[in-house]
Amino acid sequence: MSSMPMLSVQQLCMRFGGLKALSNVTMDVRRGEFVGIIGPNGAGKTTLFHAISGILVPTSGTVRVDGKEMQGKAPHAFCRAGVARTFQTPRIFGDMTVRDNVRFANTFGSPEKDASLVAQVIEETQITGLAAERAGDLPPARQRQLEIAMALATTPRLLLLDEVAAGLTETEVEDVARLIAALRDRYGLTVVWIEHAVGTLMRTVDRVVVLNFGELVADGPPSQVAADPRVINAYLGDEVME
Ligand SMILES: Nc1ncnc2c1ncn2[C@@H]1O[C@H](COP(=O)(O)OP(=O)(O)OP(=O)(O)O)[C@@H](O)[C@H]1O
Ligand SMILES: [Mg+2]
Structure with missing residues (x-):
């Protein structure tokens, strides 16, 4: 069924002892969509990737890849289901x-x-x-x-990129963004990209999801998310959005 989301995350929770790294995160990613994820350090972005690629078993909630329930499965099972990822530390x-x-x-x-x-x-x-x-x-x-x-x-269909532009110069960040967009077109990929380079990310993606303290606080087109007072308070602070 082509209308089925490539990725569907429902009520996802991840606890580390007393810390709720993810609290009831619910989001869908449509086939072919290019989604950016932003949020302050410790917001739960990498933890979300770990839970949707088999590195971590979530405390509760469901993860569906192409309609198939995958939460708690091993990395190779996610790989077989068409999920590939990069790591914050190469x-x-x-x-x-x-x-x-x-x-x-x-x-x-x-x-x-x-x-x-x-x-x-x-x-x-x-x-x-x-x-x-x-x-x-x-x-x-x-x-x-x-x-x-x-x-x-x-040979993924869903590509997860965790700060693939971290530590790069501004020009290199722009080059990586262009490369990702080109690869997405070339391979018909669905892409989710975590990055702190908010300006470049917002110019590149179709949709932005914002995490803060493990909660999803915004989800929408870049222009809408950049203007959301909750996002500005939680993350962007006094940074000027171009
Ligand atoms: N294995 C773990 N055990 C205990 N706490 C953890 C573990 N992994 C992550 N955490 C905690 O969970 C929270 C979310 O961490 P996570 O790495 O997902 O954040 P992030 O949004 O990716 O941050 P950054 O932008 O710095 O990469 C943090 O408070 C972190 O210290
Ligand atoms: Mg991280």
Whole structure:
């Protein structure tokens, strides 16, 4: 059924002892949609990704991928369901070459190795010239591109990006935003992107979700969310929104 959301999160809660990292978070992401997630440090953004990619078992609530209940399943099950993600701290194998990192990710994503897909995602993330380099030697922006290549090598339909532009220069952040948008079109992906670079994110995505203290406090088009007094109070403060 094509009207079924790619991702549906209902009443999701995650407790760490007495801390409620996520409180009744409910959101849908439609097929092909590009959604941004913003919120202050500790708001629960990464915890949400962990719960929708099998890293964490949520305390309660449901996670559906393409209609299928997935909460509490292991990362490989989410991967098989078409979910790929990057991590806030890059998880690459520094001693392996760029190409071998992507090959490894491709093997994780499907039992059949696909050499042409590996070459293709390396090309499309613009790291072809670096394929034989040791991954650990790449500058931060290139490591982020490698991470995206690794995620794509698992043939995802839903791509989750956790601060893939963190630590990059302003120009590099813009380049990453353009790259993500191009890849989304190229592969027909549904994308959810967590980022603190609010200006770039708001210009790039279709919709923005705001988390604050584990609660979803806003969800809508960028122009609407940027003008929401609760969002300005919770997060944007005196920052001027362009
Ligand atoms: N494994 C854990 N055990 C205990 N507390 C945790 C754990 N993981 C996260 N937390 C806490 O849950 C809250 C949400 O953390 P989370 O990493 O999801 O925030 P975030 O929105 O991604 O923040 P940032 O923008 O800094 O990455 C924080 O208070 C954090 O300290
Ligand atoms: Mg985080």
